[in-house]
Amino acid sequence: MRTDELDYPLPLDAVATTPASPREHARLMVVSRSDASVQPIHARIADLPDFLRPHDLLIFNASRVLPARFKGRNLRTGGAVEGLYLRAPSSDTWEVMLKARRLRENALIELDDSAGAPSGVRFVLLHQAAGDEPGSWLVRVEGPPDALERVGLTPLPPYILAARRRAHLDIADADDRRWYQTAFAADAGSVAAPTAGLHFTHELLARLSARAVEHAHVLLHVGTGTFRPVETETIEAHPMHAEWCSMPEALAERIRARTGRVISVGTTSARTVESYFALDPALPWPEHLSTRLLITPGYTWRALDGLLTNFHLPRSTLMAMVAAMLPGGVEHLKALYAEAIARGYRFYSYGDAMLIL
Structure with a gap:
């Protein structure tokens, strides 16, 4: 077909x-x-x-x-980072998809809380992950066990977010x-x-x-x-x-x-x-x-x-x-x-x- x-x-x-x-x-x-x-x-x-x-x-x-979407910044470059949590292979590692420029191994990313302020949760990029999702990374998380709940946003599909931007809608997470x-x-x-x-x-x-x-x-x-x-x-x-x-x-x-x-x-x-x-x-x-x-x-x-x-x-x-x-x-x-x-x-x-x- x-x-x-x-x-x-x-x-x-x-x-x-x-x-x-x-x-x-x-x-x-x-x-x-x-x-x-x-x-x-x-x-x-x-x-x-x-x-x-x-x-x-x-x-x-x-x-x-899951509240799988997150935002933060690269502490080395100051650049904005957006991403999506995929899974937790272990208690202190996540597999994530990242949207950012110039990502390198060992980069330190600080995540924002739901209000956009620094959350105290960080992760270190270990290496790119193998799997179905292109552009995914394995990262080591530095934060409490409920880190995802603290920093995560609702993972709305991109088409809803784009439609809201067109309509100038600002809706609370x-x-x-x-x-x-x-x-x-x-x-x-x-x-x-x-x-x-x-x-x-x-x-x-x-x-x-x-x-x-x-x-x-x-x-x-x-x-x-x-x-x-x-x-x-x-x-x-x-x-x-x-x-x-x-x-x-x-x-x-x-x-x-x-x-x-x-x-x-x-x-x-x-x-x-x-x-x-x-x-x-x-x-x-x-x-x-x-x-x-x-x-x-x-x-x-x-x-x-x-x-x-x-x-x-x-x-x-x-x-x-x-x-x-x-x-x-x-x-x-x-x-x-x-x-x-x-x-x-x-x-x-x-x-x-x-x-x-």
């Missing part, structure tokens, strides 16, 4: 800079999975119970977003820490939110439960690769990023014995479930795994009957996955996106949603 097939024009003002308030007021486009000729229904997230049936099973990603986290987030490890889950409040979950709609949790820690553009000529040639995920074997048994539909809330939940169902059933069930699953049109879904997801960036693997769930593939998806744009839907992480059933 050619990557340019996943291109579409999006007006700059269609990028959501803040979430709907309340969350359930986000718009919802409901699309048939079986018949491309059926016109979509336009509703709200609050209407979701009306489109589900008793014993349908919603699967959420319970990963918690405390607001984003609240907004950019699902109501059911548990295990910390993501550097981006599983955004479809952001639409759900405890009240909505209670209303769904009252209608006998079931739910379950998987875990996939979202990495920086989720924002990586596809730069290859074909989507299949894209070097797919690896992500850590986990799904209980008991959930797989529930899915196999289902009496209702199995609906993934978000592409990360979908990737987790389908990765586990692709394993050899004769082998022991792994507690966790690293997945590089790429889902494109023509994919045979092993476990899922539906998908709730936001509107995604052009030329992305996420668009390819959503197109794989639609009866009309990529052209169907682009027609739906064009209709959403014409109707004023809001796009990307803080935007509106599509339900494919």
